Amino acid sequence: xxxxxxxxxxxxxxxxxxxxxxxxxxxxxxxxxxxxxxxxxxxxxxxxxxxxxxxxxxxxxxxxxxxxxxxxxxxxxxxxxxxxxxxxxxxxxxxxxxxxxxxxxxxxxxxxxxxxxxxxxxxxxxxxxxxxxxxxxxxxxxxxxxxxxxxxxxxxxx
Amino acid sequence: xxxxxxxxxxxxxxxxxxxxxxxxxxxxxxxxxxxxxxxxxxxxxxxxxxxxxxxxxxxxxxxxxxxxxxxxxxxxxxxxxxxxxxxxxxxxxxxxxxxxxxxxxxxxxxxxxxxxxxxxxxxxxxxxxxxxxxxxxxxxxxxxxxxxxxxxxxxxxxxxxxxxxxxxxxxxxxxxxxxxxxxxxxxxxxxxxxxxxxxxxxxxxxx
Numbered sequence: 001x002x003x004x005x006x007x008x009x010x011x012x013x014x015x016x017x018x019x020x021x022x023x024x025x026x027x028x029x030x031x032x033x034x035x036x037x038x039x040x041x042x043x044x045x046x047x048x049x050x051x052x053x054x055x056x057x058x059x060x061x062x063x064x065x066x067x068x069x070x071x072x073x074x075x076x077x078x079x080x081x082x083x084x085x086x087x088x089x090x091x092x093x094x095x096x097x098x099x100x101x102x103x104x105x106x107x108x109x110x111x112x113x114x115x116x117x118x119x120x121x122x123x124x125x126x127x128x129x130x131x132x133x134x135x136x137x138x139x140x141x142x143x144x145x146x147x148x149x150x151x152x153x154x155x156x157x158x
Numbered sequence: 159x160x161x162x163x164x165x166x167x168x169x170x171x172x173x174x175x176x177x178x179x180x181x182x183x184x185x186x187x188x189x190x191x192x193x194x195x196x197x198x199x200x201x202x203x204x205x206x207x208x209x210x211x212x213x214x215x216x217x218x219x220x221x222x223x224x225x226x227x228x229x230x231x232x233x234x235x236x237x238x239x240x241x242x243x244x245x246x247x248x249x250x251x252x253x254x255x256x257x258x259x260x261x262x263x264x265x266x267x268x269x270x271x272x273x274x275x276x277x278x279x280x281x282x283x284x285x286x287x288x289x290x291x292x293x294x295x296x297x298x299x300x301x302x303x304x305x306x307x308x309x310x311x312x313x314x315x316x317x318x319x320x321x322x323x324x325x326x327x328x329x330x331x332x333x334x335x336x337x338x339x340x341x342x343x344x345x346x347x348x349x350x351x352x353x354x355x356x357x358x359x360x361x362x363x364x365x
Contacts, residue, residue, distance in 0.1 A: 005210040006312070006319060022219035022312015025320055045209075045316065045323045052324045060323055093317050094227045094305040105320050134313020136220060151222060151309055152267070 001138070002041075004028075007060035009042035009069045011076050014141040023089035023135045025106035027062070027113050030086045030139040030146055031069055031122065033078035039141035040069045040078075046105070047112030062112035066120070085117050086146040086158060088128040088137045095132065106130070126158035170330070173294075173363055174204040178332040180290035181283075181347075185334070188282045193254050196338060199283075203333040209319040212329055216346060217243055219312030224268070226280025227305045227317065230288075233297035234355040238287070239318050240280045240334075242345035244308060249341050251275045267308060277304040283334065287347055295362035318350045 002012045004020040012018040014037035020028050023043065031040045042065045046052060049061035058064035074080055090110035110129045117124055128135065128148045138147040148156040178201035186199045213219040224247040230236045242250070251272050268276060281304045292299050307314055322329045332347040351359060 006213075006316070007209060007323065022213065022310040022316070024309070024313030024316030026316045045320045054324065091313070093225075093307045093309065093314055096229075096305065105317075132307075134310040134316075136310065136312075 004041050004043050006043055007045050007057055009040065009059045009065060009072070011038060011040040011069075011072055011078075012141060013038055013076070017138055017140045017142075019136065019138040021136045023137065024091055024093045025089070025109060027087055027089040027106075027109045027129070028135070028137045029066060029069070029113055029117075030137070031066075031073060031083050032086070032139070032141060032144055033073065033082045034084070034144060035082050036078050037141045038073060038076055038078040039139050040073045041137075041139055042066065042069045044109065044113065047108045062109060062116050066113070066116045070120070083122050085122050085124045086126045086139070087113055087124060088135050088146065088148055090129045091134065092130075092132050093134065128156060128158055170360075171204055171206065174206075174330055174332060175201070177287060177290050177294060177349075178204050178334075178347075180294070181287035181332070182334060184286035184289055185283050188286055189254065189279070192278075192282065197253070198337045200335050200337070201332055202335050202344070203331075205331045205333075206328045207331055208328055209315070209322070212315050212319065212331065212348070213311045215331070215333075216241060216311045216315075219310060221311045222308065223247075223311045223314055224276055224306065224308045225314035225317075226277055226284070227307070228281070228284050228301040228303070230299055230301055230351065230355075232299045234291075234299045234351055234359065236349070236351035236355055237318065237321060238284050238301070238350060239314070239348045240283050240345055241311070241314060241348070242343065246343035246345065247276060247308075248272075249343055250279060250336060250345075253338070253341050254279060273306055277306050280304045280306070283345070283347065287332070287349070291349075291359070295359050297359065297362055315348075318348050321350045321352075324353065
């Protein structure tokens with residue numbers, strides 16, 4: 001099982017699987033080429049690299065992270081036109097009532113990921129996003145399954 | 159081991175240590191008043207860590223933890239988080255609520271009364287660190303009401319990590335150790351000022 005950390009990304013070939021743990025307000029993006037059985041997973045933290053001065057770690061942001069992941073996938077033999085996506089995370093972990101941007105970052109991350117994937121023509125086949133709990137995800141390129149685990153909840157496969 | 163750290167990082171760690179020690183002193187007093195008994199709090203460790211290291215310190219990204227978050231107001235904007243392993247949180251709550259039970263590490267969630275107690279403990283500890291920062295920087299800092307989440311460490315830490323992610327790749331951590339006759343546990347205090355506020359604080363500290 002290949003592990004992806006926070007602000008990190010990686011790829012795997014079937015029959016390996018790839019995982020990232022403890023997605024809170026961060027979003028986990030699984031990109032999959034069924035034809036070559038290659039998958040990539042990115043764990044992004046912020047929506048927009050252009051809004052932040054300290055943006056050297058490109059895997060941290062939705063816009064640059066997705067680009068980086070696609071580059072890596074194509075290098076490994078995946079076909080860009082065949083890529084589909086499944087996403088999870090972007091929760092609001094604490095029950096703030098304010099609309100302060102800092103506190104809505106989960107939702108903003110999900111919006112940024114969807115906008116970026118949309119602009120690239122990559123279809124989102126499934127999502128488990130929002131609400132107020134953390135998620136651990138696993139992607140299996142052999143089946144295309146995206147497995148979502150959360151504390152006190154049944155395991156979900158989307 | 160400070161030899162390989164850049165000068166400004168060593169300075170910041172010294173400041174964190176000072177904040178930590180003064181804050182721990184304040185918190186010991188406040189907590190002891192709360193329970194009318196003596197509980198010692200000290201600061202074994204301060205650090206600037208990368209995000210993924212934060213979760214490892216607490217036992218791993220999937221470890222169940224309680225996190226109490228407060229947003230900062232006044233001269234400083236940002237947030238602070240006090241986080242500890244769920245089992246340790248149960249022990250601390252039981253000890254401080256003095257329900258007569260020996261403080262054994264329970265598992266699972268917290269009931270409403272325990273949640274209130276946790277929030278109050280987080281409030282007191284955060285307030286203790288805030289007043290130490292206020293006195294060191296001469297800045298007015300107050301906090302919001304406390305918010306509680308009990309979930310995987312990675313998920314809870316994502317909130318301050320994201321805020322730090324705008325400044326760079328490291329977070330400020332102060333370990334808080336609670337010790338009395340029955341318990342010996344650690345919690346972690348993470349202070350997350352906004353970039354502008356962080357600069358203001360460093361300026362006030364002559365850095």
